[in-house]
Each structure stands twice: as C-alpha cells, then as structure tokens.
Amino acid sequence: MNSDQIRKLLDNKLTILQQPECPNIGLVGPVRLPVQLEDNEAVFKWYTWLNTGNSFMDKNDILESLSQADLASYQQSSVLVYGDFANSEHALIRMHSICHTGDIFGSKRCDCGYQLRKSMRMIVEHGSGALFYLANHEGRGIGLFSKSLAYLLQEEGYDTVEANLSLGFADDQRSYEEAIRVLQSLRQKPVTLITNNPRKLESLRERGLLTDHHVSIWGDVSEHNNRYLATKIEKSGHIYDSLAETALL
Ligand SMILES: Nc1nc2c(ncn2[C@@H]2O[C@H](COP(=O)(O)OP(=O)(O)OP(=O)(O)O)[C@@H](O)[C@H]2O)c(=O)[nH]1
Numbered sequence: 248m249n250s251d252q253i254r255k256l257l258d259n260k261l262t263i264l265q266q267p268e269c270p271n272i273g274l275v276g277p278v279r280l281p282v283q284l285e286d287n288e289a290v291f292k293w294y295t296w297l298n299t300g301n302s303f304m305d306k307n308d309i310l311e312s313l314s315q316a317d318l319a320s321y322q323q324s325s326v327l328v329y330g331d332f333a334n335s336e337h338a339l340i341r342m343h344s345i346c347h348t349g350d351i352f353g354s355k356r357c358d359c360g361y362q363l364r365k366s367m368r369m370i371v372e373h374g375s376g377a378l379f380y381l382a383n384h385e386g387r388g389i390g391l392f393s394k395s396l397a398y399l400l401q402e403e404g405y406d407t408v409e410a411n412l413s414l415g416f417a418d419d420q421r422s423y424e425e426a427i428r429v430l431q432s433l434r435q436k437p438v439t440l441i442t443n444n445p446r447k448l449e450s451l452r453e454r455g456l457l458t459d460h461h462v463s464i465w466g467d468v469s470e471h472n473n474r475y476l477a478t479k480i481e482k483s484g485h486i487y488d489s490l491a492e493t494a495l496l
Pocket residue numbers: 342343344345346347356357359362384385386387388389394397398401407411441442443444447475479485
C-alpha cells in the first residue's frame with residue numbers, strides 16, 4: 248500500500264483542532280476499545296491527541312513526521328468516550344491525572360487507582376460520558392521522577408504540598424486547557440464532573456461547560472493514604488462532603 252492509500256484510510260479518523268493563538272491539536276479516533284470492568288465488558292470509543300506545538304501542522308505534516316517524532320518519550324493523553332456522548336442530555340466526565348504508581352502498580356499511597364476504575368464504572372452505569380486520561384499531569388504536573396523525590400520527602404515528614412513546594416514547584420502545576428479543547432470538539436452541551444477538586448471544577452465552569460452540580464469520588468482509604476487525603480482537604484481545598492466524611496471516618 249502506498250502512502251496516499253494510507254492517508255486516505257486514516258483521513259477521516261484524524262481531525263485537526265484549531266484555535267486562534269494555540270497550537271493545533273491532532274485528534275485521532277474513534278477507535279473501538281472493549282474494556283473489562285470487573286464482571287462487565289464495556290465498549291468505549293477511544294481517542295488520542297497530540298499537541299503539535301506548531302500551529303500550522305496539518306494532517307499530512309503529522310503523518311509525515313510520526314516516525315521521527317519520538318512520541319514514545321512524550322506520552323500522549325487520551326479519552327475514553329461512552330454512549331451517545333455528543334447528544335445525550337446528561338453526561339458524566341472525569342478528568343483523570345495520570346498516576347503511574349496508583350493507576351498501574353495499584354499503589355496504596357494515593358486514591359488514584361481506585362478513582363480511575365470507579366469513575367469508569369460510574370460512566371458506564373450512567374450510560375453516557377467520558378474519561379480523560381491526562382498524560383502530562385503526573386504528580387500534579389511535576390513528572391514521575393520528581394514525584395519519586397516528593398515521596399522521599401514525604402517519608403521524612405513533609406506533606407504532599409510541602410514536598411512539591413520544596414522541590415521548586417507549585418502545589419499543583421496542572422492545566423486542563425488541552426483536555427477542554429478536546430472535550431469541546433466531542434460535545435457542546437454541559438457535563439457533570441466526577442471530582443472532589445475545586446480547581447478542576449473552576450477550569451470547566453469558567454468556560455460554561457459544567458452543569459450546576461458535581462459528583463464526588465472518595466474511597467479506598469487506608470493507613471497508607473489517609474494523610475495524603477487529609478492534605479487534599481486541608482491544604483488543596485478538596486471538597487469535604489458527606490461522601491468524604493463517610494470514606495474518611
Ligand atoms: N506530587 C504528588 N503528586 C501525587 C501524589 N500522590 C498522587 N499524586 C498525583 O496527584 C494526581 C491526582 O490526580 P487526580 O486524582 O486526577 O486529581 P485530584 O486533584 O486528586 O482530584 P480528584 O481526584 O478529581 O478529586 C495524579 O497526577 C497523581 O500522580 C503525591 O504524593 N505527590
């Protein structure tokens with residue numbers, strides 16, 4: 248197959264998202280993705296995206312530069328879409344920040360792995376929604392290497408916020424801008440966010456993308472993560488509600 252044929256095959260699965268004064272984003276999908284969620288199999292529509300870092304990159308530029316771009320060294324974010332996400336009246340979404348230790352290894356030092364699996368089940372049970380998996384958010388945006396250093400400081404008594412600050416970072420370095428652009432390309436109606444984090448809510452609210460409520464997600468509390476969770480509430484302003492109260496008791 249020659250390169251023209253390859254381009255033709257991929258053409259309608261690759262979309263360029265353009266916005267004034269922002270780099271183009273190449274969005275690929277949907278790719279059919281059957282996923283095992285405990286006893287149930289759910290079929291998601293999976294999209295990945297690439298911030299081209301160059302506002303003039305088009306589909307051809309992206310395809311032509313792929314093999315030289317070393318994309319494996321710079322992880323890409325993606326989104327799992329479920330149901331009739333574009334048109335449904337009510338859709339649940341989760342903006343999930345990557346957590347190598349919690350999501351992949353099942354680390355008990357945080358609640359990330361629990362939140363990832365739980366929110367996927369919630370979206371499927373709800374019938375329509377999307378889980379954004381944000382690959383440049385590791386350690387609240389400080390990266391995996393720095394997160395391991397932060398963990399060592401935490402073992403010496405620092406809390407999550409103090410450890411980030413001591414390494415020269417802000418408490419939370421994350422931006423939701425890219426994910427919001429992708430969200431807007433997939434759905435125009437407001438969404439309900441699964442989160443306890445007021446900064447996530449504010450990022451979407453200021454764009455008029457939110458319904459007037461959110462769904463909280465607390466759980467998997469243990470001796471290993473109770474200080475981490477308490478710091479979220481006490482220092483990062485995570486919303487303490489009846490679900491938090493029950494989970495953290
Ligand atoms: N710096 C740092 N990051 C951590 C630590 N534990 C977990 N994380 C990161 O914290 C982030 C948690 O992401 P989320 O669960 O999406 O976000 P959240 O701010 O807790 O908000 P919600 O879960 O939506 O309420 C992930 O990027 C983890 O890698 C830690 O001890 N230090």
